[in-house]
Structures are given as C-alpha cells and as structure tokens.
Amino acid sequence: MESIQSALKQWTKDQRIEERLESAKKSLLADPVVQKALEGKRINDDILDQGLIKLYEFQKERNNCEQCPGLAACPNMMKGYQPEMIVARRTIDLEYHSCSLKKKEERAKQQRQLIKSLYVPKDILDATFDGLDLDRDREEASRKALAFAVNARPGEDGQGLYFYGRFGVGKTHLMGAVANELRERAIDSYIVYTPDFFREMKQSIGDGTFQEKLDAVKRTQVLILDDIGAETISGWIRDDVLGAILQHRMLEKLPTLFTSNYDYDELEEHLAYSERGGIEELKAKRIMERIKHFTTFVQVEGANRRSR
Template identity: 70%
Template structure:
C-alpha cells in the first residue's frame, strides 16, 4: 500500500499547495464513508477534523480497499485482514481495527485445527470422518460405539473411554480420526499419540529437560488416544513412571482415554509384565491394566486388512 506520508508529500510538491490541500480535504470529507462517520458523531468539531485528517484519510483509503477486496492473501491494508473503524476517543478522531470476515474465518479454522492434535500419527488420519468409514458388517458395532462416544463424551465429568482391539490394518486408527473430527465439531480438544514413538521420545526428553512438559501435555489432554499400545518396547520405567502417571492423572480428573491395540486386555497385561531386566512383574502390570479395564469399554474391530492390495 502507498504510504500516507508519500501521498502527503506529493500534495506538497504541487505549486498550488493550499488549493490542492483544500480540494483533497473536500474530497475526503464528502466521501460517503467519511460522511457516515461524521453523521454518527454529531459532536465532531472542525478542530477535531483538522487534527484528524491523516486518520480520516487512512480510514477512507483502507475501507475502500475492503469494498474492492482482492482476497485475504492480497489484502493491501497496513494490517492484513483488518479493517479500520473511525471513532471518537478522548476528544480526538482515532481508528480501531477489527478483523474482517475473511480473517475471522481463517482464525476460526486455525482454532478448529488446534482442537485436533497428533504426535507421530499420519496427517491423513485427521481427515477421517464417520461418513468415510468402512460400513461393512464386521465393523458396524465398532463404528456405532465410536460414534456414540464422540457424541456423548464429557471430559471432566465422565472419564469412560474405549479400547479398540483388532488385527493389523482393520481400521482402528481411522476410526479414532473420525472420533476426533466429531469431537472437534463439539469444540472438544483431542490428542492422538502413536505410542511407540512417544515412549521413545520420553526417554530422550530426560536428557533435554522437556520430560515434564511433554508428560503434562499428554496427561492433561481433554480426550487422549493412545494408538497402537503394546507395539512399544516396554520397560519398568515407561510402564510405571510414564504410562502409569498418565493414567493415574486422567482417572482422577475424569478425562477419557481411548486405546487401539493388536493385543486384547490379557495379552497387553502379559506385554506390560515384562521387565527390561528380564524378569516378570505381574503385579505392576496388573495395576496398570486395572486402570485401563475399569475406564474403557472393550471394542473388537474385525474385518480384513485394509492395507492389503
């Protein structure tokens, strides 16, 4: 956009300076947008107008840009996506800026996207919807329970989640993406985590000082999805200090947790019982599983591998 100061200098260069200034002022004050402002504030004095000419010029020029809007990306206004509103503030003409409808739409889309977060999960999962789910008979019950959860979830009031069990490639993660999109429409935040990669990163986070920050993010998500639990290499520390801490907090705060796994409850308990020291810690594994079982409904997902060609 041509700076206002440059326009003023061009006026000064004219030989008939006063005549040109008077003409520009008259054109400015006769502009319909400026006239509407002056009619709205009937107590505007000539002195206020004289002192506020630059702001009135900015108001007129940028509002005309808005009337001939070239689109948000090509917006020529000084503050892209914002339009000025002329007001009287403390006895002077001033400008307040507010986001235009296009800017508000973009910000709303960003806000909606912030409601859906993922760690290490393919972005296409976040585009899943219940309309795009495989409606085959084998997945009908699982789809129905997924939709029922998405429509009734109430984080902070009801902490019951789902445990989706099924073989590789039957669409468990896709269903979770559909749940997230349905939750988004209800303005409920969700976070999906690919569990093996998340646990690996938590080990590294000890060294770089980000462990507690990352742990808190997962603990406090309104709806948490732990995708492919059981595929990780388990250790006592991961089981007790990471997974155990997450589940304990979410249980106390009534925050729903959903799981997908190739293991059923019993198989996952066996997996969690193994220790990196080579021993079996059945009691500690059982404690974790009691939390998972108590706060999830087991859902079997059947069907053939959707990834097979």
Template identity: 75%
Template sequence: MESIQSSLKQWAVDNERFQQRLNDAKRTLLHDPVVKQALEKVDVSEEVLDQDLIKLYELQKELNHCQQCPGLSQCPNMMKGYQPELIVARKSLDLTYHPCSLKKKADNDRKQRQLINSLYVPKDILQATFDQLDPDHEREEASRKALQFALSAKPGDEGQGLYFYGKFGVGKTYLMGAVANELRDRGIQTFIVYTPDFFREMKSSIGDGTFQEKLDMVKKAQVLILDDIGAETISGWIRDDVLGAILQYRMLENLPTLFTSNYDYDELEEHLSYSERGGIEELKAKRIMERIKHYTSFVTVEGANRRVR
C-alpha cells in the same frame, strides 16, 4: 515592483484554487456513503472535522477496500483482516480496528485445528471424519460406539473411554481420527499419540530437560488417544513412570482415555509384565491393566486389512 505584485496576485490565485480543490475534496469525502454512515455515530464540531480529515481519508480508504474485498490473504488494509471504526478520543477523531468476518473465521479455524494435538500421527488420520468412513458392516458396531463417545464425552465429569482391539490394518487409528475431529467440533481438546514413538520421545527427553513438560501436556489433555499401545518396547520405567503416571492422573481427574491395540486386555497385560531386564513383573502389569479395564469399554474392530488394497 510590478513583478512582485504580479507574483503576489498569482500566488493569491493559486492559493484560492488550492483552497477550492481542498474544499471540493472535503465535500466529496464527507458525501462518501461509508464516511457519512460513520459520522452519524459520532458528535463532533466542524473544527474537529477540519483538523482530523486525514482520519476520515484513512477510514474511507480502508472501508472501500473492505467493500471490494479480495480475500483475507490479499487484504490491502494496513492491518490485514481488520476494519476501522470511527471514534472520538480526547475531543478528536480517531480510528480503532476490529477483525473482519473473514479474519474471525480464520482465527476460529486455527483455534479449532489447535484443539487436536498430535505426536507422530499421519496427516490423513487427522483429517478423518465419520462421513468418510467406508460403509462396512463388519466395522459398524465399532463405528457406532466411536461416534457415540465423540458426541457424548464429558471430560472432567465422566472419565470412561474406549479400548479398540483389532488386527493390523482394520482401521482402528482412522476411527480415532474421526473421534478427534468430532470432539474438536464440540470444542474439546484432544491429544492423539502414536504410543511407540511417544515412549521413545519421553525416554530421550530426560536428557534435554523436557520430560515433565511433555508428560504434563499429554496427561492433562481433555481427551487422550493412545494409538497402537503394545507395539512399543516396554520397560519398567515406561510402564510405571510414564504410562502409569498418565493413567493415574487421568483417572483422578475423570479425563477419558482411548486406546487402539493389536492386543486384547490379556495380551496387553502379558506384554506389560516384561521388563527390560528380562524379568516378569505381573503385579505391576496388573495394576496398569486394572486402570485400563475399569475406565474403558472393550470394542472389537473387525474387517479386512485395508492397507494391502
């Protein structure tokens, strides 16, 4: 009997100590600055506080992580890049999560990168900027017109584009990369395409059923850059059903198209007039060129071949 009484007394003492530790922990929690600040924004009873202390512990832990932020990639929070906010839901405390500033910036950067889509274009071209262009008086006029377009383009309202003509290696594609990045910063979606590989891709996509999807993706871009047009092996189908369909849609929708080429207008027309059957289809080539000429300004890119340095 004495043993039972002793055990009960010890249990009472242990329970009192546990309750004291619990009260101390609660007091410490409620005096934490981040918890106090959060509780100032809600109105709850003492009873609700007691039953939802676990939510306050979670809030304290997550927000203290944020105060000692190790960076987004090392974020220790349960939801990486998200901060908790204390709310009252159904007369109980709860937490809702919002993206932190680092998460918002990362998401925005990703969306910005997605504004430039590319097919078969080198990565260094996609990173080009006007600030990085070589100070070259021979290319000054082309650079000025490229920048002017990038700063003033209004897809859907104004469909006028540019046709950059020059010899191999003078920097036409790099200028287009700079245009694409400037447009990205303005929130304008740009698709930059290496034309020869794109046309080959379109031909092979007939077999896998993705032809129309890929065609729509390119022709509906706010700004389309067709790089190195004329370097492809032309066929009547490519000219009429791919290039012709793209240009017709963009003309009707006032969507600007930019071109780079080693051919001037007349040389490109001659190139487009040949068919895979060995015949010459001048009228069909003229139809394509009339669309290109009418909706682009011709820009000559001068300078030495930068690829042999």
C-alpha cells in the same frame, strides 16, 4: 488531523458527494459490529469523523471474521488476525490479535514441535465419519466411535474407548475420524503413536523436556494412544510414564482412547514383562484396572484394509 469529510468539502462543493458521504457514514454507524465496538466509549463527533477510515477497516475485517471461510482462506489484511477498536489520545485506533483459529493453529504447531510422535499419516489426519468404509464388520465400532465424538465431555465424564482388533482393520482410521469430529466441537485432542511416544519420552530426559511433554499429554482434553502394546515395555515406561498419565486423567475426568492388537488380558500380560526379563503382575494389574474402568471395550472386525 484533518477529518476526511472536511477535506473533501474543501475539494468540491458537489452536494451529491456530501450526501453520499453522509449516507455511507450512517450505514457504517448502523452496522451492529460497529455499534457494539463503540458501545461505552466516550467518542464525540470530531473523534468519530477523524476515525472513519479506521472504523471502515474495523467493519470490513470484523465482518470477514463473522463470515469466516477458514484460516487458509482468511481475507483479512493479516491472515488469522482480527481487529479490536480502541480509543487512545482522543483518536480511534485498531489493535490486531490472533483469532481463535490462528491460536489453535499456533498451539498445534507448538505441540508438534514439542512431541514429534504426535505425527500421524495424512490420511489419518483427514479421516471423517462421512468418508469411512462402513461395512457390517465395522458398523458397531463406527457407531460407538461417533457416539463418543459427539457426546464427549472432558472434565465431566472421563469414560473413553478401547479399540481392539487385528492389524490393518481400521482402528487408527476410526480414531482419526474421532479426532476430527472433536476438533469441530473445539475439543483439543492428541493422537499419539504409542511406541514412538514412549521412545521419545525416554530420550527427552537427556534434553530436559520430559516433564513438559508429560504434562502436555496428561492435560489434553482427549488423549488417543494408538497401538498400545506394540512398544518395548519397561518398568519405568509402565509406571512413571503411562501410569502417571492415566492417574492424572482419571482424577481430572479426561477421556483416554486406545487402539491395540491386544485385548485387555493380553495387554495386561504384555505390561507385566519388562525389558530386563522380570515379571511384575501386580503393577501391570494396577495399570489395567485404570484402563478397564475408564474405557468401553470395542472389537473392530473386518478384513485387513492395508492388503488391498
């Protein structure tokens, strides 16, 4: 392949064009992004001259990535993809791979396809601590939620939170803010509406996705179980789903957060009943011991926000 520079020299003898080309080449090769890509690669002047267009493309795309405006505003030719420079058959070429934001979006899409009950209202997904209504009644709960979000260390510290309060006081909104703050720290979290999740897990036995769904929830870095206690309980849900999730997360030191209209004692009483009418206090107590030991109880007070 004829190099760009040799072709241009045949088209014109204008010394100024040659000087500008040489200046542009020096500027390109002085770019730290380009220098790092070339480091350790066996490239002579001929290969370099023939690959200048690829290098310019690499420089532009990678510098876009260095100043990333977010996935939605990605200016690269292929949104969400970044180039890697390779040398193949004595030629500079580029391979494109998903960037970290694109991979995260793809993971989130796969998660939503796998677990439908991950869906929560948009206003919850968009919740931030800056946008919370921080009245006195919610001050302590907001402070503890923020402290968890900025200090969480999944895999090292499995301590979570248990948010208790009446219907509509903003517990789920706080959890949305926690999830968004964790995302800023590149910590994966699931926020699951518990009644829908348990129904979905029961249905998933028939379509063969039960274990896959269970493993996904067990292993996520931070799990938020919203409105626990609102579900219809059964021994199977309590022991084989909730119990299995909490046991794994306890052993792996993965924090779990809860919201509920029940306090600890009320939830234990709820878990003791099954849909068949039996009472299994010991099994309920075993679940509650895990919850109590690995959460801090936080009462969320205030007026019903939904009635405004």
